[in-house]
Amino acid sequence: MTAGLTYVVTGGCGFLGSHIVDMLVERGKNISEIRVVDTKLRSYKSPERKGVNVKRIRGDVTDMAQMTEVCAGADVVIHTASLIDIIGLVSYTTLWDVNVKGTETLLQCCLNEDVPCFVYTSSRAAVGPNSRGDPVEDGDESTPYDSSCPLLPYGRTKAAAEAMVLQRNGRRTNGGKTLHTCALRPGGIYGGAGWSLIKMCQEFGMDIFSARPQKGISHPSVKDSPPYVGNVAWAHLLAAQTLVTSPQTAGGEAFHVADDTPVQNSATLYGVLCAPIGIRWDDSLALPLWLMYFIAYLLAFLSFLSKPFYTFVPRLTPALLTLANTTFYFNYKKATRLLGYKPLFTWEESKQKTWDGLVEWKARDFS
Template sequence: MTPGLTYVVAGGCGFLGARIVDMLAERAENISEIRVVDKNLRSRLSTADREGVKVSLIRGDVTDMAQMTEVCGGADVVIHTASLIDFLGLVSDATLWHINVKGTENLLQCCVNEDIPSFVYTSTIEAVGPNRRGDPLVDGDESTPYDSSSPLLPYGRTKAAAEAMVLQWNGRRTNGGKTLHTCSLRPGGVLKKRGSNLFTRPMRRACSTTVKVSRQYVGNVAWAHLLAAQTLVTSPKTAGGEAINISDDTPLKDDATLLAELCAPIGIRWNDNLVLPLWLLYVIANVLALIRFVVKPFYTFVPPLNSDVLTIQNTTFYFNYKKATRVLGYKPIFTWEESKQRTSDWLVKWKAREFS
C-alpha cells in the first residue's frame, strides 16, 4: 500500500493554522502525517490522531533554518501560515521583515533542499491594498487593475514581498530532481472569535457604515488551503505560480455593523455612526503620530489610533472568489448563517468563561 503524504503546517497552532490542521485531519485524503509547527505550542488540537494519520506538535521558528530543515525532512507538502501581524506599530519594520519575508524564504529553501514539491502560502488581500490614497476596489479579481505601489502598512509590504517571492520560486528544481510548485492564497479579514480581536481595538468604532469590506469565516479559508494543497499535489500546473483571492458569502458590510450582528448574543453594541467625524479622527491620529515621534527617544508610545488603519477601515475594498472556484474547485462549505451561528456560539462560551 502506498504511504500517505506528510504535511507540514507552519504556524499550525495559530488561529487559521489550527483550523487548517483540523480540516486536514477531518477531510484530507491520502495523508499519513501532519506536523504542526509553531513557536508557541498549545495542546489545542481538537482532532485526535485519525486512523492512519499521525498529528505531531513541534516547536519551531520559521526564521531558524536548522530547525525548519529538520522539521521538513521527508515531507511532501508545506502550508505556511506563520506570520507576524501588526497594524499599530507594536514591532519594528525589521522584525516584521525578518519573520514574514526571511521566514518564508527559509521554508522555500527547505522545500528545495529537502525535495518537497508543494508549497501553499497564506498571503492577505492587504498585499494588494487599500493603497495610501484609499482607492476603492469593488468586486475585484486577481486581474483587476489596482495601484499597489504604495501599501499602507509595513505588514502589507512584507506580505506583498513574501508573496512575490513565493510565486517566483514556482518551477524551481529541488535537490532531488522534483519541481517545486507554489501558490499564494489571499483571504481578507478572517472572522475571529477571540475577544481580544473583537473588542479591544478602538479602530473598530472608527469605520463608516457606508463602507463595504470582505470578511471570511475561518473554516472556509482553511478549506481553501486544503484544496490548494491537494491541487498542487494532483494537478500542480493548474495552481502553480498563482495568487488566488479567497472569500465567502459573508455579507459585505463595514466592520462595526458586522461585528454588532455577530456579538448581539453577548450584549455588545456599536453605534451606527462614527464616534467622531472621520476628518477629526484623522487629525487626532496625526497628532498621536507626532507625539510618538517626539517621545520615541525616551519612551515607546503606541497610539491606539493611526491614519493608515483609518484608511483601511474606511475604504470599500472587496473581491470575488471566481478564480478560486475555477482553479481549486473552491466553494464555501459553511454558509453565512452557519458561520454566524458558530461564531456567536463561541462568543457566548467565551463570555461565560472570561466573565464568570
C-alpha cells in the first residue's frame, strides 16, 4: 500500500461521517491527511494520531469548483454527504440535486483529478421497501426484489446515485489511472450522542421524557436489525482499504452493512437503548393500524388541497406507515467475504456506547 494517502470524507461532520473520520484517525493505515468536507463545520474533538492531519473544509458537493479543489491530490473519496428525508420536508428537486447531482459532481472531480478510489454511502432504501411493502428477512445482495416501485423519493435518489457510482467503476481518469468504486448500504443506523432517533421523536411531538411509555407506529410483528454507527464506519474503512490494495475485489460492488444487533421489533430495541435516559417504549400501536392509514391518507389529501395556498407537510404519511410496518433487513456475508468485514463492536459494546452517548447528551442539553 502506498504510504501517506490523502482521504476526503464528505459529510464528515455529520452523524456517520464524523465516526468515519474518527475511525480513519484511530485505525486507518498509511494515512497522512483527512479532508473533512461539510456544509456546516460542527465543532467536535477528533482523536489525534501523529502524522495524520485532519483538515476541515466548508464545502458543498454540488459545487464543481469547490469539489475540484477538495479532490486535487486525493487518493480516496468517501462520500457520505446526503439529504435524508422520509416524510416530504425536502422537495424532490432538492433531494435529486444533492443526492444524485452532487454524487455525479464528485465522480467527475475524481476522474478529472486522478482520484482512484471512491466509496459511496448508499442506503438500504436504495433497494426498498417498495410501495407494496414486500418484506425481506435476512436477505443479501442477490435476493430477488421488485424495486421498480420505490416507496420513498429519498430511496429513488439513493438508487440512482448508487447505480451511477457503480457504472463509473473502471473508468479511466484524465491522468491515466483507473477509478475504482463501491457502495455500502446501511439502514437505520443507531448510536452516538444526540442520536437521530430522539430528534425524530421530538419532531413527531412526542414528550420523550414523560412518565408514560411511548407508543409507536410499527406493528409488534415487524422485525428489523439496524447496525451500530461504529460498525458502519468500520465497514467504510475496510471498503476504502480494499479498493486501495485489491480494487478488483470490491470494485463495482454494492454491500449491505449490518451487524449482530438482535433481530426484533423496533420498539423493543428502542426501549433497551433508551432505558438509561428514562425514555420508555411500549410495543403496542398508538392507534389501530387501519385508523393510522386513514388519518395519513386524509392528511395527504388536505396537504394536496392546501398546496396552492400553504405548504402543509404532515408528519404521518402512508409511505412512512408502510416503511415502519415492513420487515426489511439484510445480512453482511458478502461484506465479510470480499471486504473482510466483521462487526468491530459486539451488540453489548454497541449498546453500552449508545447508552453512554445518550446519557452525555441528556446531561448536556437537558440539565
